[in-house]
Amino acid sequence: MYLLTRNSNLFLWTILTVGIVAGCQQPEKPKQAYDVAAFYWPAYHYEPRAEFLFPDKKGEWEIIYNAKPKEEGHAQPKVPLWGYLDEADSADMDKKITAAVSHGVNTFIFDWYWYEGQPFLESCVNDGFLKANKGRMNFYLMWANHDATTYWDVDNPKIDSVIWKGGVDREQFDNVVDRVIEKYFRDPSYYKIKGEPVFCIYELQTLINGLGGPQQTKEALDDFRAKVKAAGFPGLHLQGILWSALPSTIAGVPGDQIETQEDVLKYFGFNSLTNYCWAHLQNPDGDYTQWAEASTAMWTDFDRDFSIPYFPNVTVGWDANPRFLFKAGYITNPAPEKFATYVEKAKAYADAHPDQPKLITINAWNEWSEGSYLEPDTVHGLGYLEVLKKAFVENE
Structure with missing residues (x-):
């Protein structure tokens, strides 16, 4: 998900989620027993602020079609079956939405x-998705509030040089809050749990740093909740x-012993958790099945360690080498039939937690530059989408 970040650490590669939701579903949306939410990386359109990186004006597609194998047998470049669609074009986005919902x-x-x-990379949502969706999906x-950095850019090879800081001060935080409430939360298709719009934060530590500390961050999040209620919602679901x-x-929090991630989440009032991808959990290097087994085995620990709902994540694969000037570790032998095993495991996890929404997150719809995508390519076709169709549509 990182358009601009090119860090070699495994977890820094992402840039920079129950059942049918009562009161927010539109009649047009197909009903499913599970909500399947795919992360979407909106970097495949022209973004003027990124033109210095992608002069072809096609966004990150440029590094996809220019990718080369880093060693013998390395499956690069990845080739999209649909071609290099412009996600900020509503006709192209319509194709994505139609395929997503039907699968x-x-x-x-x-x-x-x-x-x-x-905002940055917002045209995908505003000009593509919102104009094309017409109530079909949530x-x-x-x-994704991380720093935007680069070291793969040949004109700027310094490791981890920061282009834009991801942290914000309180004034900017309030601007963000006002924008997402008015522009997105009010849309009928915005995803809600118990009527509360879900808003996910990628890097909590970066938020804390930008706002000046934990107490200031708690105050800011409390004010966010108050604004959401003032806008007519029952509350905010913070993920x-x-x-x-x-x-x-x-x-430095007076009177509190905050010494675990669980304590941190309670302090700030988070409502749920998920993962962005398995590369945050296990080193993405080697066989897919071994990586998947090690990552999903951690779900038991999450159950033990957290009192708020954890929504399971399933990751398609991992190969971020298009973004590197050197060879990075990558996952080998991913395949739809292997992915299917962990989709079923996620369903079983959701079934074993009947007190929480049946929400499953997927990495990702279109992380082409990280080698983790549901969109069809010339190797597997619609294979990954067919796995989801069999699991969540045909079995309804």
Whole structure:
């Protein structure tokens, strides 16, 4: 999900989620027993602020069609079966929505960005999705609030040089809140749990740093909730991404011992958790099945460690080498039939937690540059989507 970040650490590669929701579903939306929410990386359209990186004006497609194998047997470049669609074009986005809904993906989670006082990569949502959707599927936002950095750019090879900071001060935080409430939460298709719009935060630690500390962050999030209620909703459903950017301790909070991630989440009032991808949990290097087994085995730990709902994540694959000037580790032998095993495991997890919504997140709809995508390519065709159709549509 990182358009601009090119870090070699496994968890920094992402840039920068129950059943049918009462009161927010539109009659047009197909009913499913499970909500299947795919993360959507909105980098495959022309973004003027990124033209210095992608002069072809096709967004990150440029590094996809220019990718080369880093070693013998390395499956690069990835070739999209649909061609290099422009997601900010409503006709092209209509193709994506139609395929998603017919194959059981009834929600997109858009990576959403805010740098230097303005949104970034927002045309995908505004000009593509919202104009094409017409109530067919739900969506919500994950604020991908990490720094935008680069070191693969040949004109700027310094490791981890920051282009834009992901942290925001209180004034900018309030601008973000006002924008997402008015522009997105009010849309009838915005995903809600118990009537509360779901808003996901990618890097909690970055939020804390930008706002000046934990107490200031708690005050800001409390004010966010108050504004959501003032807008006519019963509340805000705050979702966290579970990985190393979720702090396990907070210092300097008077009278509180905050020494676990669970304590941190309680302090700030989070309502649920999910993962963005398995690359945040296990080193993405080697065989898919081994990686998947190690990642999903951690779900038992999440049950033990957290009192709020955890929504299971299933990841298609991982190969972020198109973004590197060197060879990075990648997952080998991914395949739809292997993916199907862990889709069924996620369904079983959801069934074993009847007290929480049946929400499953997928990485990802279109993370082409990270080698994790449901969209059809010239190798597997619609194979990954057919897995989801069999699991969530044909079995209804």
